[in-house]
Amino acid sequence: MPIEPYPTSKLIYDELYTHSGRARPGLGHISSYLKKNTVNQLHRKSELAELAIRTLGITFTVYDEGQNIDREWPFDIVPRTIFQSEWQRIEIGLKQRLRALNHFIDDIYNEQEIIADNVFPEALLKSCKDFRPECVGMRPKYGVWAHICGTDLIRDADGTLYVLEDNLRVPSGVSYMLENRNISKRILPELLNRYEVRPMDDYPSQLLDILSSISPKPGKFPEIVVLTPGIYNSAYFEHAFLAQRMGAELVEGPDLMVASDDCVYMKTVEGPSKVDVIYRRIDDLFLDPEAFRSDSTLGVNGLMRAWKKGNVAIANAPGVGVADDKVVYTYVPEMIRYYLNEDPILPNVPSYLCSDADQQRYVLDHIEDLVVKPANESGGYGMYIGPRETKRRTTQFKKLIKANPRNYMAQPIINLSTVPTLCGPALEPRHVDLRPFILQGDRSFVTAGGLTRVALVKGSLVVNSSQGGGSKDTWILEDTKNARPRHAV
Numbered sequence: 001m002p003i004e005p006y007p008t009s010k011l012i013y014d015e016l017y018t019h020s021g022r023a024r025p026g027l028g029h030i031s032s033y034l035k036k037n038t039v040n041q042l043h044r045k046s047e048l049a050e051l052a053i054r055t056l057g058i059t060f061t062v063y064d065e066g067q068n069i070d071r072e073w074p075f076d077i078v079p080r081t082i083f084q085s086e087w088q089r090i091e092i093g094l095k096q097r098l099r100a101l102n103h104f105i106d107d108i109y110n111e112q113e114i115i116a117d118n119v120f121p122e123a124l125l126k127s128c129k130d131f132r133p134e135c136v137g138m139r140p141k142y143g144v145w146a147h148i149c150g151t152d153l154i155r156d157a158d159g160t161l162y163v164l165e166d167n168l169r170v171p172s173g174v175s176y177m178l179e180n181r182n183i184s185k186r187i188l189p190e191l192l193n194r195y196e197v198r199p200m201d202d203y204p205s206q207l208l209d210i211l212s213s214i215s216p217k218p219g220k221f222p223e224i225v226v227l228t229p230g231i232y233n234s235a236y237f238e239h240a241f242l243a244q245r246m247g248a249e250l251v252e253g254p255d256l257m258v259a260s261d262d263c264v265y266m267k268t269v270e271g272p273s274k275v276d277v278i279y280r281r282i283d284d285l286f287l288d289p290e291a292f293r294s295d296s297t298l299g300v301n302g303l304m305r306a307w308k309k310g311n312v313a314i315a316n317a318p319g320v321g322v323a324d325d326k327v328v329y330t331y332v333p334e335m336i337r338y339y340l341n342e343d344p345i346l347p348n349v350p351s352y353l354c355s356d357a358d359q360q361r362y363v364l365d366h367i368e369d370l371v372v373k374p375a376n377e378s379g380g381y382g383m384y385i386g387p388r389e390t391k392r393r394t395t396q397f398k399k400l401i402k403a404n405p406r407n408y409m410a411q412p413i414i415n416l417s418t419v420p421t422l423c424g425p426a427l428e429p430r431h432v433d434l435r436p437f438i439l440q441g442d443r444s445f446v447t448a449g450g451l452t453r454v455a456l457v458k459g460s461l462v463v464n465s466s467q468g469g470g471s472k473d474t475w476i477l478e479d480t481k482n483a484r485p486r487h488a489v
Contacts, residue, residue: 003039004426013159013417014429015080026480027081029194034078039425045077046422048187058179059237073176074470075183079191080419080432080452081475084198090153090161090436091446093345096336098149098438101166101323103339105145108322109135119338120331124355127406128328129376130169130321132284134291134304140317141214144440147315148207150174150451153434154349155417162349162414164433166332168316168324170281174203174437175238177451180473196478198448203437204245207279210441211246214313215276222276224248225266227256229282229298239281248279258302263311277313278303284318327353327375327409350412354405363410364398370410372397385461386413416461419472421454431455433463434474449474 010019016027023031034042050072058073082090107114108131114120125131150171152164181200184192208224215222226248228239243250249266256275257265265272280287286296291304306312322328330351333344352359352370363370372384384397401408418429436450452472453463463469 003035003037003042006420006427007429009429011157012415012429013155013157015155015417015419015432016078017420026083026477030079030081030191033191034420034427042077042422042427045187049075049077049183052183052186053179056179056182057237058176060176060234073179074456075180076421076430076454076456076470076472077184077187078420078422078427079184079188079473079475080434081477082449083477083479085479087198087448087476089345094151094436094438094446095440095444096340096342096345097151097163097166097332098146098440098444100332100335100339101149101168102144102146102440104335105317105320105323106139106143107339109138109145109319114335114338117338119334124327124406125322128322128325130284130319130325132319132322135317135319138308138317138319141216141313142440142442144214145317146320146323147210147214147317147439147441149438149440150435151438153346153436153450154414157415157417159417161346163332163346164349165326165329166324167435168320169283170235170316171435171437172235172238172281173435173451173453174447175241176471177435177437177447177449177474178203178241180451180471181449184473195475198476198478200448203445203447204242206439206445207242208246208248210439210443210445211248211277211279211313211315213442214315216310216313217276223266223274224277224279225251225256225275227251227253227278227280227282227300229286233281235281242279253282253296253298253300256300256303258300258306261311262302262306262309264300264303264306275312277315279315284321287314287318321376325375326373327355327406330409349414352410354401354408354410360401360405363408364401367394367398367410369413371413372401372408372410375407375409413461416455419452419454421456421470421472423456423458428458430458431461431463432472448476 008014008017008019008021053072115122146168150167153161154164155161211224212222226239226243230252240250255267259265264275266275282298285292287299288303289296290301307314336342336344352363354360354363368386370386374382416431419432420427421430432452432454434450434452437447439445452474454470454472455463456470
């Protein structure tokens, strides 16, 4: 059975097809490939992808009603494409953004000049639940606090790319990005060979270089460990994946100890082995029972003490969550101007702060047309999407905003761009976002692509895998004379 005609809309930007239904310049091979294959042939490709995922054990964990449920990674075979000419600008913009964010974090825990100069409100800092007084006075190597950042990008109906949010605490998804490419190589080799697609498999070596660069003992091969909460964490697959790819040890809290010399050691059968760099995948409050939650069994007693004395490097550094706040996000363009004396290359989504009386009034009056987000939630939890909500939940959310305005910000609903996605007997448009990963240490790297997440439910804007979303491989394509993107950022 041939594939059904693909529907397009003037109200939504499709990454593969124009509003008239023609393949975008330079993407004709992908369109032809999809059209020449029958529904059964495409589903066979999808089944092969699922088999590869099952064989490789690519899973994620969903927390549902007190249960930890392991699920196979959801993958759609149709790739998402971006041309190099556009990507080059995105890459520069992402590096610019992370540089500014690191300046901000370093400033906040030290001189606080951005507050003294009335660029960032002191009240926002005092009410930020992820500000860690324990980090005041710290100066990490190179002034870098956030070594790994996953920045979420979305494309609007006119083709413009916006930054939706920055993920700085323990950003996840890079292993799935890499495995998506491996799956594409298995099931779409003939299509991949028609394009010059930038590789992304150098990420583990780039991560290793960045982690090595922040070691307290330069010039020597450092001992690097990946600190995981354990097998029941939703991203455990990724923790094990990255440790294996870097040749680093995967450890849990009880595997480490801080000795009387305030250095961190890994317990081995041959005795204690000194640790130089910890790539932590544990939230701040569980890192060190001595400094934070005394009931934590996930962290290492005395770890903060060792870090503050410069005996071990931690990536990302404790305290980076102060810049991961969705309210703080609204100030990033000003941070770029303030710290770098540059105009932002990548724009923020227009935002409203509920802590501002006038902006709060606008939000409450127009809430049914807005997305409202809590400041510190992740994974799409706690979000309000106006047109899809009941009157009862709208009333409840208004009360929440009035009770704690600092905790909420709002944005207009963006008609996220779409990519053809295999849905039963047809290819249908499904909304996508993109999470590229940026590394910063003694130098900076940006992944050649990123994790494209796709809302598998028709009409849904929720792309998170924990809430029914899936993923696609992201191809950064070399430009041809007939393949200039219509909308460059």
